[in-house]
Amino acid sequence: MASTVQRHPLAAQAAEVLLSRIKDGEWPLGHKLPGETTLAVQLGVGRSTVREAIRELAGKGVLDPRQGAGVFVTAVDVVEDWESKLRRASIVSVIEARVAIEAEAAALAAQRRTAADVRALRRALAQRVVAGQTPEEHIDADMVLHRAVVAAARNDVLLELFDGFVPRVRTAMIDMLKLKPIAAPEADHAAHAALVQAIADRQPREAAETSRTHLSALKAALA
Amino acid sequence: MASTVQRHPLAAQAAEVLLSRIKDGEWPLGHKLPGETTLAVQLGVGRSTVREAIRELAGKGVLDPRQGAGVFVTAVDVVEDWESKLRRASIVSVIEARVAIEAEAAALAAQRRTAADVRALRRALAQRVVAGQTPEEHIDADMVLHRAVVAAARNDVLLELFDGFVPRVRTAMIDMLKLKPIAAPEADHAAHAALVQAIADRQPREAAETSRTHLSALKAALA
DNA sequence: GAACCGTACTCCTCAGACAAGTAGAGGTGT
DNA sequence: ACACCTCTACTTGTCTGAGGAGTACGGTTC
Numbered sequence: 001m002a003s004t005v006q007r008h009p010l011a012a013q014a015a016e017v018l019l020s021r022i023k024d025g026e027w028p029l030g031h032k033l034p035g036e037t038t039l040a041v042q043l044g045v046g047r048s049t050v051r052e053a054i055r056e057l058a059g060k061g062v063l064d065p066r067q068g069a070g071v072f073v074t075a076v077d078v079v080e081d082w083e084s085k086l087r088r089a090s091i092v093s094v095i096e097a098r099v100a101i102e103a104e105a106a107a108l109a110a111q112r113r114t115a116a117d118v119r120a121l122r123r124a125l126a127q128r129v130v131a132g133q134t135p136e137e138h139i140d141a142d143m144v145l146h147r148a149v150v151a152a153a154r155n156d157v158l159l160e161l162f163d164g165f166v167p168r169v170r171t172a173m174i175d176m177l178k179l180k181p182i183a184a185p186e187a188d189h190a191a192h193a194a195l196v197q198a199i200a201d202r203q204p205r206e207a208a209e210t211s212r213t214h215l216s217a218l219k220a221a222l223a
Numbered sequence: 224m225a226s227t228v229q230r231h232p233l234a235a236q237a238a239e240v241l242l243s244r245i246k247d248g249e250w251p252l253g254h255k256l257p258g259e260t261t262l263a264v265q266l267g268v269g270r271s272t273v274r275e276a277i278r279e280l281a282g283k284g285v286l287d288p289r290q291g292a293g294v295f296v297t298a299v300d301v302v303e304d305w306e307s308k309l310r311r312a313s314i315v316s317v318i319e320a321r322v323a324i325e326a327e328a329a330a331l332a333a334q335r336r337t338a339a340d341v342r343a344l345r346r347a348l349a350q351r352v353v354a355g356q357t358p359e360e361h362i363d364a365d366m367v368l369h370r371a372v373v374a375a376a377r378n379d380v381l382l383e384l385f386d387g388f389v390p391r392v393r394t395a396m397i398d399m400l401k402l403k404p405i406a407a408p409e410a411d412h413a414a415h416a417a418l419v420q421a422i423a424d425r426q427p428r429e430a431a432e433t434s435r436t437h438l439s440a441l442k443a444a445l446a
Numbered sequence: 447g448a449a450c451c452g453t454a455c456t457c458c459t460c461a462g463a464c465a466a467g468t469a470g471a472g473g474t475g476t
Numbered sequence: 477a478c479a480c481c482t483c484t485a486c487t488t489g490t491c492t493g494a495g496g497a498g499t500a501c502g503g504t505t506c
Contacts, residue, residue, distance in 0.1 A: 009290065009458060011278065035487060046460040048271055051488085052278045055234065059282025061304075067232065067488045068468030081284065081302055089380050097380040100327030101320070108319065157312050157320040161384070232489060258456065269491040274457085290457045291499030 014043050014053035019062065022073055032070040033063070086168045094168055095219040099212055101161050102150065106195065106211040107204035109152035117152035121196045124148045129189060135177035139170055145192060149211070152199060176222055237266050237276035242285065245296055255293040256286070309391045317391055318442040322435055324384050325373060329418065329434040330427035332375035340375035344419045347371045352412060358400035362393055368415060372434070375422065399445055 008016070018039075027033055036054070040047045054071055057063040064074045086094060109117070124145035131141035143166060150162045191214045198207035231239070241262075250256055259277075263270045277294055280286040287297045309317060332340070347368035354364035366389060373385045414437045421430035 009288075011458080015282075037487095048274075048461090049459060051271075052275060052458095054488095055275045055278040056282040059238075059279040065232075065488065066468080067466065068486080070468090070487060079304055079306070082305055083302065085383060086380065093378045093380040096327065096331065096378050097324075097384065100323045100381065104319065104323030104326070155316045155319050157309070157316040158323065160308060161320065234489080260456095271492090272490060275489095277457095288457065289499080290497070291455080293456060293499090 010045050011049050011052035011056065014045055014049060015056045017043060018053055018057060019078070022062065023077060025076075027073050029073050029076055032072055035070070082164055083167065086165065089168075091168075091172045091222050092219060094165060094172075095215065095222060098162075098165050098169060099215045099219070101158055101165075102146065102215060103208040103212045105150040105153040105155065105158045105162070106199065106207040108155060108158075109149055110199045110202050110204040110207040112154045113152045113199050113202070117148070118196075118200045120148050121145070121152065121199060125192060125196050128192065135174045139173050139177065142173075143170065145196075149195065149199065172222060173218075180221075233268050234272045234275035234279065237268055237272055238279045240266060241276060241280060242301070245285065246300060248299075250296050252296050252299055254296055256296070258293070305387055306390065309387065312391075314391075314395045314445050315442060317388060317395075318438065318445060321385075321388050321392065322438045322442070324381055324388070325369065325438060326431040326435045328373040328376040328378065328381045328385070329422065329430040331378060331381075332372055333422045333425050333427040333430040335377045336375045336422050336425070340371070341419075341423045343371050344368070344375065344422060348415060348419050351415065358397045362396050362400065365396075366393065368419075372418065372422065395445060396441075403444075 018033075021027070033039065034042070036047050036050050040050045043050065054063055054065055058065060060078045062073065062075045062078060063071050065071045113121075124141075128141045128145050131137050147159075147162060147166075150159050153159075191210065195207060195210045195214065198210055241256075244250070256262065256277075257265070259270050259273050263273045266273065277286055277288055281288060283301050285296065285298045285301060286294055288294045336344075347364075351364045351368050354360050370382075370385060370389075373382050376382075414433065418430060418433045418437065421433055
């Protein structure tokens with residue numbers, strides 16, 4: 001790895017070295033690291049640099065420095081950001097997960113929706129039609145409607161999951177829309193209107209099915 | 224807030240102040256923070272302390288220091304740990320999300336399962352029966368089977384989501400099992416066997432339906 | 447107008463010094 | 477023998493001062 005350009009500051013490099021040694025089990029969970037001065041000699045850097053490396057890992061939740069006692073390992077690995085995980089995943093996988101969440105949410109929404117939910121859905125539906133011409137505006141209006149569906153399901157976990165998917169899906173859909181505009185806008189709008197109607201009519205099965213077929217078409221278009 | 228004991232080191236306090244000022248929009252996304260020396264004067268601490276605070280926020284992904292250019296805001300807030308989010312959510316919400324994931328995964332598994340997947344599922348099914356008597360062993364054997372179902376769906380995102388749910392669901396189920404053992408072990412096993420069989424028979428609809436009813440019963444028991 | 451260069455500003459790293467806190471060794475009293 | 481106290485060695489915390497290295501921008505030159 002010494003061949004790569006040292007584009008990272010020394011402190012960041014030191015943090016990487018420490019993290020890898022923690023991952024290798026050199027200092028198990030809960031154990032104490034050597035003193036800062038010792039580490040500085042081992043890593044061949046100054047003490048303040050070691051301190052900054054420790055702070056960086058403390059920010060990630062891996063280390064916990066306690067004055068007078070020492071630096072202790074509080075986690076063996078960094079919890080990877082959900083966002084970066086999604087970025088690595090294929091768009092098809094993400095859409096499939098989105099189908100799972102939205103279809104279930106649509107069914108729950110059909111059971112739990114209030115009158116206010118239906119009003120919000122109808123408003124988002126109307127907004128989707130009159131939305132601007134640019135792909136961004138169109139997708140954003142679409143997302144507002146889909147989010148309203150999930151919100152009507154009254155489930156925080158599902159809503160959090162949906163929000164987590166939005167950035168990844170949004171960019172993918174915008175890219176697609178720039179390459180190939182929607183073939184049949186009327187059919188597209190009809191599918192959304194049917195979804196809203198099924199939720200308003202308290203038809204869980206129909207709502208889930210409508211959502212599923214609509215998103216499956218999207219998956220086919222993106223694949 | 225000044226009333227609370229200063230249990231945090233100065234650097235951690237400085238990091239908190241900087242983060243709150245970022246949250247307040249003082250420095251929007253992508254903007255540059257004042258120089259270290261300026262911040263040190265503003266916060267009333269030394270320059271190295273400011274540097275350590277910046278490093279801590281850099282570890283959290285909020286700041287990005289670039290040599291020669293300055294320190295820039297890369298995120299307006301800390302991405303909360305997925306695990307802690309789930310801990311705050313109600314168990315019912317989590318189970319509902321799990322239904323969404325596993326039902327879809329079961330359907331996909333029925334389409335994509337290989338012979339090796341079926342062997343793994345049958346093995347996990349058999350293991351579930353002969354598993355130890357303690358609630359922990361029983362739940363863990365159950366989780367192995369359910370995970371095998373999701374794994375057979377060949378979707379990284381769904382599998383990651385399932386793994387994220389496991390800790391929260393596991394503890395809840397163990398607690399429940401300690402209070403009230405399973406009423407009908409035979410029916411419970413039959414439901415799992417039916418799920419595996421539906422996947423083996425490549426019946427997506429039946430697999431999803433079996434998974435859904437089984438988990439809905441679990442949700443009712445935990446509510 | 448475009449390419450070049452210098453300067454001011456920024457973060458990066460080191461070294462040294464002292465303060466503040468912890469934990470264990472060792473002594474002391476019962 | 478046991479409990480308690482104190483003292484000491486070691487740890488992290490903080491500040492200061494000094495250069496090194498990289499970037500951005502304005503001025504200069506062609």
